[in-house]
Amino acid sequence: MGRAHSNAFRKAGNFFELPYRPVLKTVCARNPERAKSFAAQWGYESIESDWRKLVASPEIDLIDIASPNDTHAEIAIAAARAGKMVMCEKPLGRNAAEAESMVAAVEAAGVPNMVWYNYRRIPAVTLAKKLIDEGRLGRIFHYRAKFLQDWTISSDLPQGGEGLWRLDVSVAGSGVTGDLLAHCIDTALWLNGPIDEVSAVTETFIKSRKHNLTGKVEPVGIDDASLFLARFGNGSLATFEATRYARGHKALYTFEINGEHASIFWDLHDLHRLQYFDHRDEGHLRGWRSLHITDREHPYMDKWWVPGLQIGYEHSFVHQFADFLTAAASGKGAAPTFRDGLATDDVTDAVLDSAAHRNWVKVRARDHAKGEAI
Amino acid sequence: MGRAHSNAFRKAGNFFELPYRPVLKTVCARNPERAKSFAAQWGYESIESDWRKLVASPEIDLIDIASPNDTHAEIAIAAARAGKMVMCEKPLGRNAAEAESMVAAVEAAGVPNMVWYNYRRIPAVTLAKKLIDEGRLGRIFHYRAKFLQDWTISSDLPQGGEGLWRLDVSVAGSGVTGDLLAHCIDTALWLNGPIDEVSAVTETFIKSRKHNLTGKVEPVGIDDASLFLARFGNGSLATFEATRYARGHKALYTFEINGEHASIFWDLHDLHRLQYFDHRDEGHLRGWRSLHITDREHPYMDKWWVPGLQIGYEHSFVHQFADFLTAAASGKGAAPTFRDGLATDDVTDAVLDSAAHRNWVKVRARDHAKGEAI
Amino acid sequence: MGRAHSNAFRKAGNFFELPYRPVLKTVCARNPERAKSFAAQWGYESIESDWRKLVASPEIDLIDIASPNDTHAEIAIAAARAGKMVMCEKPLGRNAAEAESMVAAVEAAGVPNMVWYNYRRIPAVTLAKKLIDEGRLGRIFHYRAKFLQDWTISSDLPQGGEGLWRLDVSVAGSGVTGDLLAHCIDTALWLNGPIDEVSAVTETFIKSRKHNLTGKVEPVGIDDASLFLARFGNGSLATFEATRYARGHKALYTFEINGEHASIFWDLHDLHRLQYFDHRDEGHLRGWRSLHITDREHPYMDKWWVPGLQIGYEHSFVHQFADFLTAAASGKGAAPTFRDGLATDDVTDAVLDSAAHRNWVKVRARDHAKGEAI
């Protein structure tokens, strides 16, 4: 993720009017060789292997956390206490308890903060939000989301260590629940409001794998697949599913919302399109419209190329960073804030709890209205 | 459904070599005017308003039941006892208990029998079965199915009576669970084997509607939406969903199966296509193949038109009827037999039970190997 | 085509209110064995090997010509002179001169007549015509059509004789020009009005093939591919293309029309859909709508199944036959009449002329308003 973030830092100012001119000050990594090479590639002024020095440095205004999940809380809390703005990769914590402490820290410090749930800022997804907020869908009946991958099907794939920490439950916190479902949940909470309760099932298809750090074959602690039924606060019903065992799909994140008047479908594999059906169209001309989200009237798209020319994955990070700086200039964070990230962790906690106990579980209710963000 | 069945009776012999030459003897309906008009339109030799007379008639070899769900058991059992071949619309019974008595009757009588789960004989679906049976998918990880409609969203729609008995729980037995989910379940059991357990949720979005027969606004007894998680006997996980509140979808029945080596997707709105992904293709040329199921090498398609020219919904009934007659000639039924129909009712019973009690429910295990069918 | 026609004769009355009750009197074929078998399969009362006897028979009201192209004119003219209604497979003649004599005969006799350009009655295509007639597209700028097949790519395929007469130029008149382009042209003239002039190129990729009747390798006389540019009377520009050498396409007939306000696209491989774009939609919600042509409000579709359930290729023949009988009851023919078929032959003549002489060729102008049809 360091590349996606750095690309955003370098590129945002070329396409957006920013209140700040970002300076790529220091890249921090445990491995100095990699830090050096990364800094050279991306134009960072210096490198560091101890993140505490960055947090302590008066030269640094903003800390961006793109390290494994088990490091998020400690760094973020220290950064907040040091008065830095903080951006953190998702999921916010390995669980809601970690996330809660992070929220407490940034809110106590009053520092602008944000979690990198970047898919909110794919223009097609931002447009979906706009259409819902305009009331075009009417009463919502159904929500369905899935995030399908197929990269861990081989039992030869090891777990743990460089590049594979997502398979190590002690580092990641969970498997696809925190990695993939979390994306689906963040979008869902944003588009469709809070989730009341869930009934979930998880599975680990490959029970043991060689661990890269220990060299031994060890039990796999993560969930390979995670599915749940949900009831939202607005009365709609939902299915959610995430897996790394869906042959043929690399990163197929899709969601669909069915409302009384209109429905919306989106798909990460064709992220520049939004499918929209409006029942108010004339009867014989009703159909799913394939909106090609490249027009100046679409969110963010007046900043890019002429109509018809699509942008890609990385642009969502550029948008998010530009929005964050804009918000930060007036002392706010940009959604999803840490508090929003906590809301997602509350749901993933409920999912894992439900799967473990085979029952319906209520999602923790909190006052998420607190905190200001754009 | 009378039209779809009658069309199959008339048409099968033009396209298939049949062991029998079907004669459209008598159409039976409570309303004699409608029976008369229907008989004239379709070329039935006579009409009848009391089904018992048909069952008793020595002129009749085969009884086809296309009446509302609450009549299935009584007619089927009488027909079986009278030694007739029996074909019955789905779901077999309003619940597994009814279905069980029907199975007992046809098996005791030894008469060829079949339930009209017609989607098995859409050529694309038949091909999916063939590919699975050939082992092309390998170990199965995921199954997902949904059946989405949007025709009952308006609260002005009444319930009950002619054409609307599907909204009357006393006649239908359940709402979308028995109507739509049953199709998804029949296909799933056929393609992916038995389901072990389910966790379900149902909802009735419109709580009361005017009843057409009583004229009064009455509580709605059916489920408008029914969703469940499932674990199959083969270890795969599944989501199932059916609803009549998915704006923009008229009859969107879809299923997807993800196996170790290959995946399959099908969609009733484009029923002449099958999507197929094979991981064994060369790395840079892997992609979902959109198979246009119109070639002579595809199931049933050597009987129809030249390649490229698609068939439609009604053809699945023609195929099913042709297969039934072929099986009947050697004294067998054609799958799905009543016993197969019972297996589906066992799952819908479990779904409704789970939704009512908010817990995981085991599906009744039976010996479904019994009974011979093609 | 005998099967597609016979299916229409048998089926139209089950789904449409017809002014006549069609009786399948006699099937005529040179080969008595095949005639007999066909009659048994389809329920014809008798067979005949000499078409002249049918034309002379007082028992016969309507002659349907589904034989090779070189027989169309002689049979149709004789039938017209005998006062029979006449339906003829397309193309009407092997060239416009033949077609002209056929038009003269049916118009002199005043008999209802029709050419089987069946694609006009695919509901999606009929809807396209309706939208154009309502003026929804505004001024037309572009038309593009193609008909792509791939069944003659192998050089091992012989030419001539049973089932392969389409490769024999003396029987067929031309190759893909009269076979496939003719369909594209008929639709285009119907939807977009007369064509003024064309510039064409044709090619025969496989220069010689074994002839089935002579047993010798002989030069191939037909065109394997035929492409042309056109200018319509309404000022719009067009590309047309037909080939049997487009690997991956079985019968991919597509057309697209671009108007000032709206555009339309249709595709035979998904014939139950119409793609529609309307610029008058709100700016950020403009998109190609995929209309699933299965609703009661769509042409012909109130006669078939419930919304969402598609029909197929053969239904276009049912519609055309039902329309023909309705028209015939008031003494009219149904479009496309022989006169319409002649208009298409005028264009294919111009195409072949242009390809032969490598120049732009004006299409013969005639008064096509003559003749009454529905």
Add this chain to the structure above:
Amino acid sequence: MGRAHSNAFRKAGNFFELPYRPVLKTVCARNPERAKSFAAQWGYESIESDWRKLVASPEIDLIDIASPNDTHAEIAIAAARAGKMVMCEKPLGRNAAEAESMVAAVEAAGVPNMVWYNYRRIPAVTLAKKLIDEGRLGRIFHYRAKFLQDWTISSDLPQGGEGLWRLDVSVAGSGVTGDLLAHCIDTALWLNGPIDEVSAVTETFIKSRKHNLTGKVEPVGIDDASLFLARFGNGSLATFEATRYARGHKALYTFEINGEHASIFWDLHDLHRLQYFDHRDEGHLRGWRSLHITDREHPYMDKWWVPGLQIGYEHSFVHQFADFLTAAASGKGAAPTFRDGLATDDVTDAVLDSAAHRNWVKVRARDHAKGEAI
């Protein structure tokens, strides 16, 4: 285009190993205010309003020409004579004569050169080239390409001046022929070899428009639409079409190639996909594969994100610039070189000639093997 190029200059080094470290030295524009603002936005060190000074500056190694078409030749020739590497926007010249002088200049000077036909470096297009070069398609029968836009349909749109010079024939040289068709032709020559002859038609739908510079309503000199038939050197037949009057399409550049064994289709509106059909697949499993070009095995894609995450339009420029620098390091240009650009101008000349004289026109034959490029 200045933004697309500058983005490539800044970004290439972050993702590719480059032999040079590009320095954004000077931006040149007639309007100093715009130059200043552009320089600030993109980090150019200085601005200039007279391009001759850049050409004369020893500080500058590479001249990139992104100005209107009527300035290409003069700047490129001067730059080449000054020994600079030259990159030029397409089309190379307003006609082949201009392009010829540019080729002469760069070849005489021996400077690395390149034309910005960026679509060759969309990974899906690069993969298409690879598949063709591997012989997977076999003998080629058909090529078809179109580039459809709809932005000039309104008669209120003026011509000429800032942002609208593409409608002024004296500046642009031609309308869609040089602007859009040129892209189609460049790709076609690359993928399918030289074109022998063409038959074309052009049209100007809106005959006069207000001119922005003169303020008067003046005749429109450009072609609004340009269509042609072509025969390639390899015997295949083609249709080409470009227009700005195709309602519903913003930048729909598509091409399809049909070979004996396999076919390929690509579409700029979903540029991250390649459609591939291989007849050598098993008969009942043949289908168009939708390749999602995001895997490490796909051209350029090992440099970007993890599989499943798409890139966009701008990346083609990054690829082209990275390839140019790599080539330049060993003294070569990168394809398409000026000589390749001239080949395209030869075809557009033939198209305009054919349209003007309404006949088939042979494309000028040259020895295009000259010149070294990667």
